[in-house]
Amino acid sequence: MTNSVYTATDFAQGFLETNPIAAFKSAIAAENQDLKRRFSPDRSPEDLLNEKARFIDKLLSASWTHFLGDAANKQALIATGGYGRGELFPHSDIDILIILDQSYSDAIQDRLSSFANFLWDIGLKPGLSTCFLDECVAFSSQDQTVFTSRLEMRLITGNEALFNQLKQEIINTPLWSSERFFLAKMEEQEQRYSKYHDTAYNLEPNIKEGPGGLRDIQIIGWVFKHHYKARSLKELINYGFLPKAEYDSLVASRDILWRLRFALHAQTNRGEDRLLFDYQRDLASLFGFVDKEGQPDVEQFMQFFFKTVVDIERLNEMLLQLLNERLISSKENLTPIPITANFSSIAGYLEVSSDDVFQKNPLALLEIFLLLQQSPSLKGIRASTIRLIRKSLPLIDDSYRRNKDANRLFIEILRQPRGITHQLKRMNRYGVLAAYLPDFANIVARMQYDLFHIYTVDEHTLFVIRNLRRFALDKHSEELPFCNNIFLLTPKPDVLYIAALFHDIAKGRGGDHSTLGETIARNFCQQHDLPAHDTKLITWLVRHHLLMSMTAQRKDISDPDVIHTFALQVGSIEYLNYLYLLTVADIRATNPSLWNAWKDALLKELYISTHKALHRGLHNPVARSERIEDNKKEAQDELLKLGISPTTIDSSWRHLSEDYFLRYSADEIAWHTIAIAACTETELPLVLLRPQTQRGSAEIFIYTRNEAQIFSICTATLDQLGLTILDARIITTADQYVLNSFQVLEQSGEAINDLHREIHICNALREGLTSKQVKVGKNIHKQSRQARHFPIETSITFLDDPTHQHTIIELVTTDRAGLLSTIGRAFVELNIQLYDAKITTIGSRAEDMFYITDRESSPVDDDSERQRIRDTILRHLAQAER
Structure with a gap:
């Protein structure tokens, strides 16, 4: 076969070659390569789609004749779906229907099997159904998706009379009334939209199936063509559904999606319809987008895509409404x-x-x-x-x-x-x-190119408002009852909605979007004559909308000083109520999959502690010593009730620092004390696991003799077990024992709820701590496919501890498997003592804080020593990447 324009004769000759499968594969590859070469992102690929369909017509016709022989003209080979319309993308499935003549026999079945197998062997992926005419009609009358595929069928070769009879039975006989078919397609679209969270603004949208995608246009065509027996969408103009300008806009938007889908197939060499991160940058370049100040090429490209699908979504809404009026509504209505x-x-x-x-x-x-x-x-x-x-x-x-x-x-x-x-x-x-709101126009369809924000800025903003509204409704009260209760305490919900509307309005402008947004919000409030009190509250919320989440995730909220500082920033219970509700709504609208019981409990704990501090009065803060004594007394009372003697309690506590009693709750202290009191020296290391704590996570507690590599071994083991570490607390006693706690969840975000899993985790940790090494095995902690497209530049910053007890290392880098154990190994080499760790992961971005001292328990203040720490950590991270 030649590599130019293929004819039916070329394909017939292909069966005479030594290896027909290889010959046909070569022909298909050559055709796809030629289409790819001729494709231009600046022009509609309609001609190329038609050409591919004609190419497949010839290939199938030759194959049909070869395998069916004298039975070829008795059966009908029919193209359906997109192939039936003549719109065949380079790697689309080939949807075909075979209608059997009544003379069908087992011999013909064998030939049809050979025909189908050959199509698979040459890589066509046929969507093939075979039936008699009456069966086909019956299936079409029972299933609207089958009926839909038959609406656009086209005879490829074979029994033309049989095809015409089928066409008469299905298209010209009302198996589905216009009303029934319309309602079925509406239900189908509703289910499809729901699958994509009812938004076209997903980070990795589906060009074909997503809201505003090609399927939206096809649904219009199916309903319209079925009712009016129309041959093309252009007849929408003739029937008064669209003026020519809107029809041209619809066709232009369809052509954009066609170009994108064609480019995706050509780039991936498969039937890929998802705009995955893997392809977005290359497609942005192909379609001529280049970086501009403050707006990368890929963000411009995705904004171009989103505006296209929103136009289609709007036209879909209008046309289906008009069709509803024509097909269903009575004249009286x-x-x-x-x-x-x-x-x-x-x-x-x-x-x-x-x-x-x-x-x-x-x-x-x-x-x-x-x-x-x-x-x-x-x-x-x-x-x-x-x-x-x-x-x-x-x-x-x-x-x-x-x-x-x-x-x-x-x-x-x-x-x-x-x-x-x-x-x-x-x-x-x-x-x-x-x-x-012209400032809002700047964020319409604006993508935030990271894994944390899965929606465009405008869609995220509207989701925040939706979440706030749900707090007000009884029917959603079971989702987050604490939020519903607090919402009842907010006298002006519209203040919340306005703050939500403006909290991200300055995204994409460069600079601090919270500060810029505060100015935009103030101008809005003044223009709309809002009371001074409301204006002050709204602008404060916009300026500080990240304050609560950052405090909860990055600071030790068991420390009264942290709570007091946060309470001073908030200032009043009224502001606290509004900020808490905005924070929860914001996180849940940013990426629902990142919301879990841990974050819920963490924010709730911060709210309750701050509420108590504000109620007590900012002039009368809780002293650390007071909190320590309260925790000790509450834990002791609980232990005495359980029969633990005062002598045993004193013995277990004698070497514990005040820091321990500050940072652990009375419930945790009691749990630890019982375990330590029952444990002998020979039974160390002690490893315990509580599958469900008050914070919604599992707590793993380790008590053993202090060793430099404990943190590294524990984190490496937990990582290999596929657990996500949310928080780490490290306490070293005066007599060199360590009490380490890790708050963990399964990688799915779920709690640990299997006894065998609990036992396996404890045994793995105990084995690693005893042998002083991590058992080599397959690391089941998976990094998401998307994460590699968002490399975060590593930065290491040294911060001063307000208590002057430690040096704080802030590490910002790409989250990856084994990150914490890598840091632990660096600390071992540096002879550093680790006292605490705050673990924060935002999408693919790790923002971790480590509270350290040197071996003499003093903060690290020397600049040259800090530089040595930075260099060592960077070296370990680089080695781990190899």
């Missing part, structure tokens, strides 16, 4: 029912009373969303009015934004008891939010 002077209701959707409503009264561009909130029976905005809103966006100019009536309407939307999230999302989708 389409009779306008006046709502206000500007709006009527038609089939449950708001419609302008005349086409010049927005020109005559621009305030109606906001009023319409307020009406939807106040009238829950309304389903949305009618397609023609959505179109008019989009056309009228230029009316929202600077003078409009300064209009006090417009300001009042916008604040009124945020103060409604229902529909806030839905209407803000709708305002964003139609462009009204970006028009009214």
Whole structure:
């Protein structure tokens, strides 16, 4: 076979070659290579898609004739789905249907099996179904997905009469009424959207299946073509569904997705439809994006993609609504029912009373969303009015934004008891939010290129507001009851929503987005005449929206001094309530998979401790000595109740430092004391595990003679066991025993809930500490596929401890398997004592803090010694990467 334009004769000749499979594989590879060579990211690949379909037609026709022989013309070989439409991407599956003639026999079955096997052998991945005509009709009548695939079938070769009969039975006979088919496709789309969290703004979106993807366009086509027996989407213009300009926009958006999908197939050499991190940078370059100041090429590329799919999502909403009116609604339902002077209701959707409503009264561009909130029976905005809103966006100019009536309407939307999230999302989708808040326009479809933020900034912002709204609703109270209870204490929920709206509004501008956002929020509050108290609270929340999460995750919140400092920053219980709710909503909207019982308990503990401090009074803080004595007394009372004698308690505690009684709760102290008292010297190391603590994690407690490599052995073992270390507390007694605690979760974020797993973890740790080495084995701690695309530049900073007892090392680097054990080995080489560790992982970013001293238990103040520590840690990290 030649490598030019393939004909049916070329393929027929291919079966005469010594190795037909190799010949056909070579032909397919050559065709794909030729398509890839001719593909341009600047042009629609429609011709290339059609050409690939024709190429496969010829290949299948020759193969059909070769394997079926004299039975080839009695059966029908039919293309369905995208292949049936003639839209075949380089590595798409080949969907084909074989309709059998009544003369079918076992001999034909053998030939068909050989035919199918050959297609697999040459790498075509056929989606193949075989049935008799009556079976095909029956399947199509029972299953809408089967029926859908038959709507676009096309005869490749074989029995034309059989194909025409099938076409008559399926397409021209109403197996599915227009209404029933429409409702089935709506349910299918709803399920598909749910799979992608009802947002097109995912970090690794699916070009085909995601909201706003190619499937959204195909659903429009299927419903429209089924009802009107139309041959192409262009007939949407003729039937009055779209003006030509909007049809051109739909086709342009479809072509962008086609170009992206074609490029993905060409780049990956497989049927890949996901815009994974692995491919985004190369595609950004291919499509001509280059780095600009403050905006990398890949962020621009993804913003270009997101704006495309949002346009498709909006057109999908409009067209399906119009189809719903034509196919389902009765004429009575389409009779306008006046709502206000500007709006009527038609089939449950708001419609302008005349086409010049927005020109005559621009305030109606906001009023319409307020009406939807106040009238829950309304389903949305009618397609023609959505179109008019989009056309009228230029009316929202600077003078409009300064209009006090417009300001009042916008604040009124945020103060409604229902529909806030839905209407803000709708305002964003139609462009009204970006028009009214120009600063918000800067974050629309803006991707944050890291693993922590899985949504675009605008979508994340709206998810934060949604989460805050859920705190107010009884039906969601079981999710986070503590948040629901605190929400009841906030007199002005709209203050929370405004703070959420502005907390990330300055992302992508360079500089501290919290500080810049504070200024933007203040200007908004002053323009909208908010009370001075509300303005002060909103701007403070925007400025400090990261304060609580950073304090909880990076500082020792068992220390009264840390709580007092945080309480001073917060200042009042009112501010604490608002900040706590905003913090929880923000974390859960950033990346739901990163929210777990540990973070929930940590933030709750910080809230409760701070609430007590504020209630007690900032002028009267809890002294460390007071906290220590309280913990000791509470633990002692608990131990005495359990029958532990005062002598045993004193013996177990005699060498413990005050730091121990400060940093552990009474419950933990009692648990440790019982275990230590029952343990003899020969039984060391003592390793205990509690699968569920008050913080929602498992606690692993180790008591043994002090050895330099204990931290490294423990962390390496836990890492190999696939556990995520959330926190580490290291206590060394005066007589050189260590009490180490690790708070851990399974890598999935779940608690440890299997007894055999608990025993295995304890045994592995005990074995490692006894042998002074980590058992070599397969490390089941997996680094995510995405993490390698986000290398974090390693930085090591030395911080002074406010207590002047330790030196604090802050390490920022890429999270990886074995990171903590690598640091532990560096500390052993440096002869450093480790007293505490705060472990924080944000996506692929590790932000860990280590409290250290030298071997004489003194802080490390010498600059040259600090440099030696930095160099040693960097060397160990580099060696671990090899």
